Amino acid sequence: MGSQRNLVGTRKFSWHTSPERPLFMKTHLLAAALATLALPTASYAAADVTINFATTTAIPGSNDFQGSLAALGLTRYASTGASLFLNGPATIMFEFLGSESGFNDTFSTSGGLTQTENSSYTNFFSAPLVIGAQSFSFGSLAGLLNFSSSGGIPATVGDNGFGIFLDPSLMSGSPVTTFYFGYDDEFTNQDDDYDDFVVRATVLSAVPEPSTWAMMFGGFALLGLSLRRRQTRQTAFS
Structure with a gap:
């Protein structure tokens, strides 16, 4: 019995002091950290924009891009009082599709993206010109997407000079x-064709919610702690 007790005691002592224990702990801590890092994939905010409008109008023949827009299924537009509402933090990319204007017109965003056209006619529908991408928070895009002109009136979402092109079934x-949206830069007697500056906007990705960031940082912290403990244990047994 005495030899058995000594054997058990020796095994217990060996478990608490042997280099195998830090390896066992490190394996479980690392697994927990990786599990934590895997969680955020299901915790992203919604990545889409809701279009709201009361009425729509057919895109007129005076719009120089009527055919190109129709090829995309866009034959109507909404303007005054319409809204674009981002349903969660997300990154949006903007592309310049074309313009037909006697003025120098500019599209800009609240984050500093800007594109100015200074020719009477340009068409990039077949090969869109990337303006850039910007991250936005939840809410209305009014005042965040803007048009201005060297000779016309400025416009943002909901204004008469800002037209949102629509599929008739939407x-x-x-x-x-x-x-897709366009600008009508006429200072007076707006022609409502919205071809003075045409833009395509694409929601690229959702931005992680605050709780997701917390989980990510927690996972990295746990991973760092496990590696630090391993180094400490190795030093103690060397």
Whole structure:
């Protein structure tokens, strides 16, 4: 019995002091850290934009890009009172598709993206010109997407000079991940053709919510702690 007790005691002592224990702990801590880092994939905010409007109008023949827009299924537009609502933090990319204007018109965003056209006619529908991408928070895009002109009036979402091109089957309140809009820069007697500056916007990705960031940082901290403990244990047994 005495030899058995000594044997058990020796095994217990060996478990608490042997280099195998830090390896066992490190394996479990690392597994926990990786599990934590895997969680955020299901915790992203919604990545789409809701278009709201009361009425729509057919895109007129005076719009120089009527055919190109129709090829995309866009034959109507909404303007005054319409809205674009981002349903969660996300990154949006903007592309310049074309313009037909006697003025120098500019598209800009609240984050500093800007594109100016200074020719009477340009068409990039076949090969869109990337303006850039910007991260936005949840809410209305009014005042965040803007047009201005050297001789016309400025406009943002909801203004008469800002037209949102629509598929005729799209219902107000529908979420989309790609949307098209144009500018009417006429200072007086707006022609409502919205071809003075045409933009395509694409929601690229959702931005992680605050709780997701917390989980990510927690996972990295746990991973760092496990590696630090391993180094400490190795030093103690060397």
